[in-house]
Amino acid sequence: MAASLSGRAYYIAVGVIFLGSFGAVWLIGGVFIAGRATPAVVALLAAAALFLLGGAAWLRARATPDPASEESERTGRAFVQVNIAQYVAMALAVMGARLAHRPDLIPVLISGVVALHFLPLARLFGNPVYYVTTPVILLLDAVAVVRHAHESAPAAAIATGVVLWCTAAFQLMRGLRMVRRAGGAILPS
Numbered sequence: 001m002a003a004s005l006s007g008r009a010y011y012i013a014v015g016v017i018f019l020g021s022f023g024a025v026w027l028i029g030g031v032f033i034a035g036r037a038t039p040a041v042v043a044l045l046a047a048a049a050l051f052l053l054g055g056a057a058w059l060r061a062r063a064t065p066d067p068a069s070e071e072s073e074r075t076g077r078a079f080v081q082v083n084i085a086q087y088v089a090m091a092l093a094v095m096g097a098r099l100a101h102r103p104d105l106i107p108v109l110i111s112g113v114v115a116l117h118f119l120p121l122a123r124l125f126g127n128p129v130y131y132v133t134t135p136v137i138l139l140l141d142a143v144a145v146v147r148h149a150h151e152s153a154p155a156a157a158i159a160t161g162v163v164l165w166c167t168a169a170f171q172l173m174r175g176l177r178m179v180r181r182a183g184g185a186i187l188p189s
Contacts, residue, residue: 023164030157
């Protein structure tokens with residue numbers, strides 16, 4: 001059963017909340033690691049995060065999830081499995097970096113795992129934008145390592161946060177266009 005317009009908008013909003021929240025963690029973490037966490041920078045990032053998350057909350061309030069179905073339960077289980085695999089891969093990446101005496105690479109490797117986890121999510125949610133998110137994060141991780149060598153952690157963290165926020169903003173605009181096309185509200189009748 002295909003998702004309704006309201007259900008799609010609802011799940012887009014939920015995705016934006018995830019992307020916006022994790023993007024904020026990556027960005028603020030990267031700024032702190034870089035030693036650039038002035039009150040003004042942190043306030044600006046917090047305001048941007050609130051704007052993005054506020055938009056997602058507004059969208060979510062105007063939509064309703066589709067009723068539970070066998071398909072949505074399968075999707076939920078698959079989502080959990082993808083995230084368990086992601087966290088296991090992160091743990092392995094941390095152990096590998098420590099064994100190689102390269103703890104400076106931990107944020108870059110975790111960022112790479114985050115990027116790769118979008119591939120199964122793209123297919124699972126039928127969301128092709130995630131096919132763009134993955135290579136962009138991986139490319140920026142590679143640039144961070146090549147350009148910044150042992151100082152790659154802040155560059156990779158900030159880049160990952162920016163890409164997550166760009167993905168979230170794109171998705172939010174997609175959801176808001178659904179609302180506009182529906183005349184301002186997409187609640188089921």
